[in-house]
Amino acid sequence: MQYRRVGRSGLTVSRLALGTMNFGGTVDSYEAQDQLTTFLDAGGTLVDTAPIYGDGACEELLGTLISKNGVRDRLVLAGKAGFVRRGGQTVRDGSRGNLLDQLDLSLRQLGTDHLDLWQIHTPDPDVPMEETLGALEHAVRTGRVRYVGISNYTGWQTAIAQTWLAGRADTIPLVSTQVEYSLVNRDPEDEVVPAAAHLGMGLLAWSPLGRGVLSGKYRAGIPGDSRAATPGWxxxxxxxxxxxxxxxxxxxxxxxxxxxVTIAHVALAWLLERPQVSAAIVGARTTSQLQENLAAEDVELPAEIHQALDDVSEAAG
Structure with a gap:
């Protein structure tokens, strides 16, 4: 596994991260154990999680596995807060109280005294940005978090957030921004990537296989067991x-x-060569899918293929 610094920070991560959104849901405890072992054996370090994942079951399961295997010191735990389940609905809540409550819940469930990276999962237009960012500042100052970042922020929101934090007495910088980014979604290149480059932030790409489309599974139609055939997805x-x-x-x-190589390998290799990308977050329903994705580490694209993919994806919009 190759490793990268996150932006201009001192935080070093594996450039492929383990996504755990399905842990506690479609990925049960046995499969989760296999995936974590496979990821660590491949040299992976960055694990992306959130208290909302698995309908709330993800982090308790992940924490059990971390404790059982004694691997906390081998992981870079990247958590998030800002989405919460209320009344059967998933809602945004960027208030200081909710964010810090979610952080404490994550720490308890994961069985750790700190997160290596803590991110605001989504901007909340109903809460002043200063209040939301103040929670990040407080979390670092109290030792519960080592580095902080944001997720799903636009370019202008990213710039304002970083500027506000940089002007504070503690000058705690945002080291990362997490956004959806792939060959079928290059929107971040318009504003987020330039903002991250200017501000010294690394980019963590979620859904690097374009919601599964870039695996090639839909070339001949929609498989019955795929997300595209699942109500709600x-x-x-x-x-x-x-x-x-x-x-x-x-x-x-x-x-x-x-x-x-596989279609997914090429898609991931393209993304990992993009400017500012610190890591691509790969989630999988099965260990075999994860193994296939991790094998993209060995793929290097010739310049002419990279350019051809640039051209066709730009034309696709």
Missing amino acids: DAFVGEYLTPGKAGVVEALARASEGLG
């Missing part, structure tokens, strides 16, 4: 099941045939 995936995005997948398929 079908619209989420369907956004990328368009003729233009299909052209991107076919370009990946041609490249994968020429290189003798």
